Each structure stands twice: as structure tokens, then as C-alpha cells.
Amino acid sequence: MIQDARRLAARPGRTILGLTGAPGAGKSTLAAALADALGPQLVALAPMDGFHLDDAILHARGAGGRKGAIDTFDDAGYAALLARLRAQAPEETVYAPRYDRDLETSIGSALPISPDVPLVVTEGNYLLATTGAWPRARAALDEVWFLDLDPRVREARLVERHVRHGEDPARARERALGPDHDNAVAVESLRRGATRVVRLSGGARPGEPGT
Template identity: 35%
Template sequence: MESTYQSLANRVLVKWEELKTADRANSLSSPSRMLIALAGAPGSGKTTIALQVLKRINNLPDHPKTTVISADGFHFPLAKLRAMPNASEAIARRGVTWTFDGAGVVTLVRKLRDAAGYEAVLAPTFDHAIKDPIEGGLIVDKDMEVCIIEGNYLLCDEEPWREIAELVDDRWLVRVDPGLARERVAARHLAAGIEDTIEDALRRTDENDLVNGRFVMEKSRGRHDLLIDSWHD
């Protein structure tokens, strides 16, 4: 994946230069902010890709000020899931679209575009220790130039998610072998204490995460600018 990470970092730099050139040509009083939507199934390696690209951007000369924002902060809190009429299903299926504040993600992406150069934007984060979101856990400074936003459903052709593709400047979709995704997600569930045995972790992965992954790939088909293949390092 090393060559992929570097290629993506170079892509960001080229597109950022194009955006700056367009801003100068249009005599914009405030510089634009480049937004990248990075989507893919659970276990596709989105977070790793985003962070590795960020690391390489920071090693490039004259790099734009860049940050990574995860849509995980828009998981509904456990308290909200427990208050739902189908609470047991909601908790078991946590990670499916209806356990996310999709409208909140769209609002954040719109704010990131509109507030560039004017004001800071607060974004929620996700605390894996307490397994709940933290409101305002991340501050995106007004001078942040590039935001890589990563999440499962960012490119899905379903309301409210479908609006995001029109708000961003570049759309990356990660493709992964389901067997590798299954292995990664089950190990994650075990490490996070969500399940106590590998058998239970695999069962949860099969019944929820892989189902969600198939949905992501089906609903995101043809809605990307770049298709990234994920594999073992």
C-alpha cells in the first residue's frame, strides 16, 4: 500500500494547486477549502488510508494544511439507541445507516465548505473506550486548507448521504476483498471488547458489518472519482 499512499498524497497536492489557481483566476477574497470524501465498507482500511495520506502530505514541500475527519463521530449515542422501540436491534446493528446522524454529516460537510477562511468548525469525534461520540471533539481551524472526510456511507446514493458527493472536490471509494474485511473487523471487535471471543466477533461481523459493506459498495457504485484497492501491507 506504500505506493498507493504516496500516489494519493501527490493527487491531493496537484488538485490543491489546481484549486488555488482557480481561486486566483476568480479573484476570490477568501481561499477555498478542498474537501475529499473517502468512503468504503467496514474493514476496507479507510482510516488507515486517510492517516497515511495525511502523513505523506505533511512530508511534501509547501504542503497545504490538512486534517482527517471521521464520520464515526456521528454514530447515535448508546443512550439514543437504547431509547428506540427496536433497541436490541439498534445496538446489534450499530453501524447501519439508521444508527447514524446522516443529516448531521451533510451539515458538517456544508459548514466545512462555507466557513473556509471565516470561522472554525466543530466536529464530533468517537471515543472507542466509552463507545460513544464526543460532541465538538475536533476543531477545524478556519485556515485549514484540505479536509479528508472518511466514513462508510459518504458516497451512497441515498438520502441524506447522497448530497455529500456534490459538496466535495474529490471522491475516493475503497474496494476490499470481503474475506480481508471480515478478518480486520472481527479483530477490531475483539480488541475493542465489543465481543469476548473470536467466534462471536466473526458472527457479529457476518451479520452486521459485511451486510453494511455490501450496501456501501452497491449504493456507491459509479459515484467516485477514484477507486482504491485495499490489501495487506
């Protein structure tokens, strides 16, 4: 996968690669591995999670318990960011938001993206969705890789992630098998639109041997 990303970075102009898959499949891990392997001169990250709607908005809508569902993101804002990155002017720096998992909130303008970086990697659940502004986001992407991982491994990783960010184990498991599972079902139904399906082995993280 690293060599494939390197080939994308060698294309003329700007290339945008999307990584998608169900929650816990390893999207952010692979994105970070590609960025580390190729370096900041070749790769910049612009994650979809920066477009989470704020908790106050979700609670006002009665959607506080469904954070991570497709309607809990600013899809139009995300599509607009990708369009800017696609048409980025030579003298322009684009600033993308970053999602802080410890604070469970988005931090605006946290990720500066230079116009000289040839490959932008974005990752998130709904890159292949066909409703709302998601098709506009997909239109800005050159390729979308769908990460496929055994559901049992994914769910175990989700529980581990939630505990690491402050949930008690029982609540973490409830979340992984409840809202996260519902989101996973929705994401799995979209895999047909991917450029490539990347099947990951259960023992290795994306970017490690065995993936």
C-alpha cells in the first residue's frame, strides 16, 4: 500500500486519496502510516472526522446518542474542503479541521496543507455515500480504498479505542456493538463504489507486514 501511495504522489499535480471502511477498520492508522512513510513533503492529511457536528448541536437535534451516523457530519463543509484542495492555488495554504478524540470535538484550521504537497489523504466512513453532499466529496477523490477487516477484530479495536479515550469497559462495549455497529452496516453497503478493496489480516495494523 505504501508503494501504491508513492505512485499516486508521483503523478503530475495534486492527487487526493480516500480511505474508507467501517468504524475500527484502521483508516486513521493507515493514513498515518502513509504520511509517516512518505513524509510531509509528499503527503498531507485531511480527515473527514474534522467535520463532526458539535455535541451541543447533536443534543439539540436529539442525536447525541448517534454521533458518528451519516447525518451527524457537515457533509457540505467536507465536500467544499475537498474541492478547495482539488483546485488549490499555488500561493494558497488550505487549513483543514482536526477531530480530537480525547475532547470529542473538532478543532478548526488545525491542519495546514501546502499547495506543494502532491498527495492529500483523507479518511472517513462515508466517502462513498450517495446522499446529500457526499457525492460531491467523492467527485473530488482520485481513488477510494475500502479497508476490509474481520468484524470481530474491528469491534475489539473499537472497544479498546473507547476505553483508551475514557469510557468504562461496559459502556465501551455497548457503544461498539450499538451505534458503531449500525454505522458499520451502513458503510459496508457502500463498498461497491470503491476503487480498490484492501483486505486486512486480523493480527496486523494497516501499513504493517501482513496487511
